[in-house]
Amino acid sequence: MRTLVIATLLAFAPAPAADTVGAPGIGDAYYPLDGNGGYDVTHYDLRLSYQPLTDELWGTTTVLATATQDLTRFDLDFLLRTSAVRVNNAPARFVSQEDGELVVTPATRIAKGDRMVIAVTYRDKPSTHERYGFTAWWWTPTLTRGLGEPHIAPWWYPANDHPRDKATYDVSVAVPDGKEVISNGTLAGTRRQPGGWVRWNWRSTSPQGPYQTSLLVGDFDIVRRTLPDGRAFINAYDTSIPNRTDAEALIDRTPEIVAWESSVFGDYPFDAMGGTVTPCCDGLENQTRPTYGADLAPVGPGVVVHEMAHMWFGDSVSLHDWRDIWLNEGFATYAEWLWSEHTGAATAAQRARETYDGYPAKDPFWQTIVADPGERDLFASSVYERGALALHALRAAVGDTTFFRILRTWAATHEGGVATTGEFIELAERLAGRDLGTLFHTWLEVPTKPRTLP
Incomplete structure (x- = not known):
């Protein structure tokens, strides 16, 4: 069991009124601690560094949100060891609970309708944590898969972890030079940093649910193109897969399949598309860029049809x-x-x-x-x-x-x-x-x- 961590205790502080405490869950029938009450997230800004050899992740995630009630306390879904929380630029008290709830008490009361800027600083090894009896973070020294359904966010960033609360994203992750970072949306660029590291910047401009947000770190060949309609088409292939040409033959059909699906379901709802192929595991409909297992040839284009159909049914309409x-x-x-x-x-x-x-x-x-x-x-x-x-x-x-x-x-x-x-x-x-x-x-x-x- 994870040891209870308490930062900054305020002895004998009066208990907040019940109507100013955000609920620890959003009300899901199956996962009572998923999501939280009292606020609505509009944007996540993740500024992180990751060492894949040791599975160490550190940095700060900034959450932009609006209070939907008066708040003297609220929760975030988060598992990693937290060192500091600031709300509207003021230090906040926080408690990391064993059930994966990060309980935050701002320095001052937040009024209903007010904007909140929540900055959470942390450092930990995601693969060492469990919630709901399992570990969603999949890690080896050569490949990290931060993706999963119905849960993944609490293993790498603090979130209102339920599809009901969608937001836009900036995902910026620095890794040692020679490793690649794959996430959702468009690749806003890379930048070399001191010490032989490279920072990768991904941007998602459409509303996106927490479980649809992914992070993959490993050895990838990345193929970037611009489609005739201006959309980004970005594919990533793990360099260890033995059947790269088989995977390319199917993933490269994504624009064709999306064009047909658009004729059936209506306009494609996002500004980017593509796919990521890794040597293991089943497919998952990460928004704009599903992840596929390497053995695609036996299943044929149906798997691409399935995962890209989720862009309408599951990702856009959640x-x-x-x-x-x-x-x-x-x-x-x-x-x-x-x-x-x-x-x-x-x-x-x-x-x-x-x-x-x-x-x-x-x-x-x-x-x-x-x-x-x-x-x-x-x-x-x-x-x-x-x-x-x-x-x-x-x-x-x-x-x-x-x-x-x-x-x-x-x-x-x-x-x-x-x-x-x-x-x-x-x-x-x-x-x-x-x-x-x-x-x-x-x-x-x-x-x-x-x-x-x-």
Whole structure:
């Protein structure tokens, strides 16, 4: 267990009024300590240094936020050893709790609506920390992967760690010369520093959730291009992967795939795109630049279709609560089926039939309540595939014209924000002009195999 660290105790200080204390969680059904109450973050500025040989990370993260209530105390989600916190340029008292909450008491009360500038200085080894019983930070001396879902931020920067609170980002990380740093958005430049270090500066200008924000440090070949529409197209390939050409053949198709997805879902919502390929681990839809495992050839372009579909469904339109995860994974899986149909392979109807017939009625696949799968089944196959089946059932019920109008309207209406399953159902019913409650109940809430596939 991590030792409780207390900086600057104020003995016999009166307890703050309950209505001026920010809640230690944002109210998620599965992760009660994710996010925090009392403020809304607008921007994160990370100015860090990282030594990959020892997994030491240090520096200062500045959080720009607005108080949504009067505050005498608030929390940040953070695991690393903190040495100082300042709020609006004044030293603040803080306590690093064992549960990953950094409790901050500003020198003066923050009034509702006031802007807060929170600067947190720290130094630690991220891989030595756990939250919710696991370590999200993946480290070896040759490759560091600071990415994960549903959690990663508390392992490397203090955050309001929930998709409900999105912000823009500047991620500036110095590493020894010869190592590369990959993050989200556009590469604003690199700068050499004394002692043989190089500082990498990445910028994300669209609202971005904490788990969608990534940091990779290692030996990468970085390929930078500018697309005809002016967007940055940046790919990074770990130099140790044995099948670089296989990976390039798929990742280089990203603009083609995004162009097709834009024709289906609406305009691409970000100013950059690309991908990062590492020798291990599954893919993840880091905003603008998903990360892929190296063995891409067997799965084909479907994995790129899936991860880039998340740019609309998951990253731009993010879940309001982790129980709404099918809004991410069901939509991205159905995008794969639509791509199959678009390229003249199996139709979406055939993919749906294959999935429906592939699981017997007694299979546990049908026992997951897709609209509320529970923490343990957050990434169960049924969330992906039965979620896609629900969308196919909707398409069959309302017809192609209305169905694709629903998808485009959903992406446009909630761009840069968050949404719920209930809001999707309401939109579908409004645009279809009919009650769809039974359909969604059957495919998302009933823990048995539906009798028929539309």
